[in-house]
Amino acid sequence: MSVSTTTTTQQYVVTGMTCGHCVASVTEELSEVPGVTGVEVELSSGTVTVRSSRPLADDEVAAAVTEAGYAVASGS
Numbered sequence: 001m002s003v004s005t006t007t008t009t010q011q012y013v014v015t016g017m018t019c020g021h022c023v024a025s026v027t028e029e030l031s032e033v034p035g036v037t038g039v040e041v042e043l044s045s046g047t048v049t050v051r052s053s054r055p056l057a058d059d060e061v062a063a064a065v066t067e068a069g070y071a072v073a074s075g076s
Contacts, residue, residue, distance in 0.1 A: 008056070013072070013073040014047075014073070015071050017046055027041055029067045033050075033060055036050060036051070038050070039051075
């Protein structure tokens with residue numbers, strides 16, 4: 001019996017990040033969202049790649065980013 005593991009990858013642009021502490025804060029908050037299996041943040045572009053075991057609602061991601069003190073750019 002094989003078990004299917006589906007991974008979803010979604011990208012967002014987060015505004016307001018300026019340093020490694022910002023990256024750590026965003027990573028920590030997004031990692032706490034149920035289903036998230038990985039977070040990669042590219043500080044220079046503000047691009048955040050989120051891997052998860054299920055599709056995430058944009059409002060879930062935005063809430064976690066807001067909790068970290070930043071914002072998801074509109075249109076992301």
